[in-house]
Amino acid sequence: MKVGILTLPLVDNFGGILQAAALYRVLSVMGHHPVLLKKKFWRPASQRLVGSVLRKVPGHDLGKVRSMAKARDRHIPFLDAMMPNQAGPVYSRDDLERAARRLGLDAVVVGSDQVWRPDYIEDIDTASFFLDLPGDIRKISYAASFGKSEWTAPHRLGEVRRLLAGFDAVSLRESSGVDLCREVLGRRVCTQTLDPTLLVDARFYDEIIGPGEDRAPYVLNYALDPSAGAKAVLSGDFDGPAQGLDVRTLTLDDGADTMDVPSWLRAFRDAAFVVTDSFHGTVFSILFQKPFVCFGNQSRGMDRFTSLLSLLGLEDRLVLEAAALAGLEAEIDYGAVLSRLAEHRAASAAFLEGALAPVPVDA
16 A cells, blocks of 8 residues: 555654654555655745745744754755655645645555644644545554543544544554543544554664664663652662763753764663653663663653553653652563563554555455
8 A cells, every 4th residue: 555654743853753764664564655744734825935034044043943944954864764755745634635646645644653632733733633534545543642641622622523533543652542532532443552663673773773882881861851850860869770870961952952863762772771751762761671760751741651661561660759769770671571562562563454454345
């Protein structure tokens, strides 16, 4: 099948970029022909024109237009290499249908990441992310995320319920998303699947990173919103594998904004211990089998952490306050974790294969 992939706009979100690349690879291995549909949030044509001018005028950064364009452009070589089939830009629902028709798409897969989080998408983008497309195009969500356990846009409820009813297959990234679909949005037939980054193993990411290793053993600090607990670990007030090691800090304000994707991945792969409050920081700590501690980030949404860690038997690695650090000195049994991961990976791949299986034609 020719399959379009629709996700949040890929700017400088490393996790967002990698989940799209992983899904593209999985679909390719399954024998399909994926196309990344380059979604852009809708803006009036006049505003787009002003933005295109501002990004070209040197000596200023009004509205951070130039810096955001620079961040986005830094990842273009990676995106082109990992996902060579691309189409867009897709600003609106009409753009989406035109692209699907022009490309002859058999299906569109929306996901993963927080593509269904109301405060991440504007009202006008609802029709795009909930695939308001003609019935002859198969509509699938793979590991879509609401970000929270409740529906926070009551004025969109009717539209979303109607559009979800037209999906051919629905899967959510979090168990709370499954409950939300069934109990609030009227979609009873749905299931939970892994984030696409977990559909492939570490060899896929080693291929991206390339040869070579990083510097001497270090603690990787990737905390988007530093907490007292993270500071306790990094200052040495935690009797565990992080003690006595140099700290390498990587935040969106100090390092990650100038890194490329392979370098970002290498920072996780070559760390001796990881301190993070990032969902995909947690994912790559697990994939690279690192001892880690994840500090719950209430403002960014807790469900994605609790859902993933409970699936893999790692609930004890999630900490809400410094006082809960006791007991994290124990090693992680990655044999058991990888066994659980393999089981969920197989089930998730089976969902995707089934959603894209040829539909029998009655004789």
